Amino acid sequence: MRTTMMDVPLSLNHLLERAGRLFGGNTIVSRLPDKSLRRHSYAQFHRRARALGSALQALGLRRGDRVATLCWNHHAHLECYFGIPAAGGVMHTLNLRLAPEEIGWIAGHAQDRFLVVDDILLPLYRRFAHLHRFERVLVVPFGGGPVPADCDDYEALLAAADPDGFAYAPHAEDDPVAMCYTSGTTGRPKGVVYSHRSTVLHTLVASLADFWGLRGADVVLPVTPMFHANSWGMPYGAVMLGAKLVFPGPHLHPEDLLDLMQQEPPTLALGVPTIWLGLIQAYEASLEPGSPHAGRWRLPQGMRSLVGGAAVPESLIRAFDRHGVWILQGWGMTETSPVCTISYPRAELRDAGMDERYRRAAMAGVPVPLVDLRVRGDDGDQPWDGASVGEIQVRGPFITGSYHAVPAEPEKFTPDGWLRTGDVASVDGLGFVRITDRTKDLIKSGGEWISSVDLENAVMAHPAVAEAAVIAIPDAKWGERPLACVVFKPGRAATPAELDAQLLQQGFARWQLPDRYEVIEAVPRTSTGKFWKLRLRERFPA
Ligand code: ADP
Numbered sequence: 001m002r003t004t005m006m007d008v009p010l011s012l013n014h015l016l017e018r019a020g021r022l023f024g025g026n027t028i029v030s031r032l033p034d035k036s037l038r039r040h041s042y043a044q045f046h047r048r049a050r051a052l053g054s055a056l057q058a059l060g061l062r063r064g065d066r067v068a069t070l071c072w073n074h075h076a077h078l079e080c081y082f083g084i085p086a087a088g089g090v091m092h093t094l095n096l097r098l099a100p101e102e103i104g105w106i107a108g109h110a111q112d113r114f115l116v117v118d119d120i121l122l123p124l125y126r127r128f129a130h131l132h133r134f135e136r137v138l139v140v141p142f143g144g145g146p147v148p149a150d151c152d153d154y155e156a157l158l159a160a161a162d163p164d165g166f167a168y169a170p171h172a173e174d175d176p177v178a179m180c181y182t183s184g185t186t187g188r189p190k191g192v193v194y195s196h197r198s199t200v201l202h203t204l205v206a207s208l209a210d211f212w213g214l215r216g217a218d219v220v221l222p223v224t225p226m227f228h229a230n231s232w233g234m235p236y237g238a239v240m241l242g243a244k245l246v247f248p249g250p251h252l253h254p255e256d257l258l259d260l261m262q263q264e265p266p267t268l269a270l271g272v273p274t275i276w277l278g279l280i281q282a283y284e285a286s287l288e289p290g291s292p293h294a295g296r297w298r299l300p301q302g303m304r305s306l307v308g309g310a311a312v313p314e315s316l317i318r319a320f321d322r323h324g325v326w327i328l329q330g331w332g333m334t335e336t337s338p339v340c341t342i343s344y345p346r347a348e349l350r351d352a353g354m355d356e357r358y359r360r361a362a363m364a365g366v367p368v369p370l371v372d373l374r375v376r377g378d379d380g381d382q383p384w385d386g387a388s389v390g391e392i393q394v395r396g397p398f399i400t401g402s403y404h405a406v407p408a409e410p411e412k413f414t415p416d417g418w419l420r421t422g423d424v425a426s427v428d429g430l431g432f433v434r435i436t437d438r439t440k441d442l443i444k445s446g447g448e449w450i451s452s453v454d455l456e457n458a459v460m461a462h463p464a465v466a467e468a469a470v471i472a473i474p475d476a477k478w479g480e481r482p483l484a485c486v487v488f489k490p491g492r493a494a495t496p497a498e499l500d501a502q503l504l505q506q507g508f509a510r511w512q513l514p515d516r517y518e519v520i521e522a523v524p525r526t527s528t529g530k531f532w533k534l535r536l537r538e539r540f541p542a
Helices: 012-022 042-058 075-086 100-110 119-131 154-160 196-207 229-241 254-263 273-286 314-322 354-361 452-460 496-505 533-539
Strands: 027-031 037-041 066-070 090-093 112-118 136-140 176-181 191-195 219-222 244-247 268-271 304-308 326-332 339-342 372-377 390-395 419-427 433-438 443-445 448-450 465-475 479-488 516-519
Touching (some): 012 196, 012 229, 027 042, 027 075, 037 042, 042 075, 042 154, 066 075, 066 119, 075 090, 100 112, 100 176, 112 119, 136 154, 176 196, 176 229, 191 196, 196 229, 196 339, 219 229, 219 254, 229 268, 229 326, 273 304, 273 465, 314 326, 314 354, 314 452, 326 354, 372 419, 443 465, 443 479, 452 465, 452 479, 465 533, 496 516
Parallel strands (some): 027 244, 066 090, 066 112, 090 176, 268 304, 304 326, 479 516
Antiparallel strands (some): 027 037, 176 191, 326 339, 419 433
């Protein structure tokens, strides 16, 4: 017997056409480099994305050609998300926070043919241009000076293109639409290539009510860079449902984000924990008597904030809830599109008290549909009992099974076809994943594991602490011991004894307490804004 269903490929083009037809009057707001706001309607977005597709075809783009982007979060980057695949190309988002040599290496490895770049990022482009030659460089002009003679003006190309006569490039659902390199904490960065199919499935699944809970009525503020795992896929979801988008452009400082939230109050915002740590500190400081920012900001009441990319401290969740904002934690990786789990109040927890809800919200969450997840220990699959710990391995239609143009990676994939995430976790009976560490960050003291994540979260719960990162230092007797690097809030401090007391009160055993506390000015950040423990290990080798 054969199915009677039509053989219609899953396609991003459908989402773009749908947005143009159904949501033409909805708005996309972008903050420009000069901090002014530019508004486009979805109707304009639809025309401009098609015009970009048309312009790229006129420049000779062929099916599967890579078009790199070096852009902040704004409307033109969104046009690339849809216009490049519409023309049959593959959007390759370059991470502008990497070293120029690394960006050049990545562009060369991906064999990027064209580049779309913000005018204000041209100086960065010039620093790696010698490492890889793009055939054409399309400059998005934001008033940062004239478009150089050896480049094309993005706006002029769009103005000259014909969106009405544009025809989508024929494609199969497995054709690539986008690629993204992992940050390469071990060895060279590796490319992950997403398809129409994987992207559409990920968008549908992540948007569900229990997970992102995305609706057309939402106002979405993506702080997560569009070069970081496609801003977690949120731009695709917003376009699918016609949600209003508010892009912050290059202005990601807490005060800038708070200002933007007053101008265009979001109902859903997304970013890594360090963004929200900075934001809540600036916000709470503004509420102190005598603050120069008194009365300037109010957090949007009822806003949901999707936070992931690193563990979210319970203290952060509680702090935002005090101000009417609920944090939804998600876990995933560039390799997984990225959403694998999200913490949401399952039906079984509806009557749970607030402490239990906070505790659950501080977990990575429950696997989304289509993601198979297992916990592997040395002796095979671990039970989902909330206590047994092992490496998380995942499998599914939006999880990468290999890397672009590299030899097989046996240490990243199991022989039976699962992705090895390198994250260590337990899963409980309700399916809540609790990440204890990355394999390489675990602290092994006297044969027992200590979770650096648990210690950090407990230290950050101290009212004087702004941020904390815990690393392992070698120890002659115990093998490794924890060292806590602590950043205090301005004008605040705590003694090691006070911090120890805080940890003991939270249930840590004495042997698990850090051997030392080092006070630092700031926790170093990776290119995606996460705590960069490698740098701390270099700074505190012993
Ligand atoms: P990288 O951090 O290497 O640039 P990704 O952005 O793909 O790459 O990050 C994936 C990693 O981030 C995961 O393997 C995990 O270690 C960490 N991570 C993501 N979300 C969470 C979370 N909610 N809790 C703890 N760790 C997380």
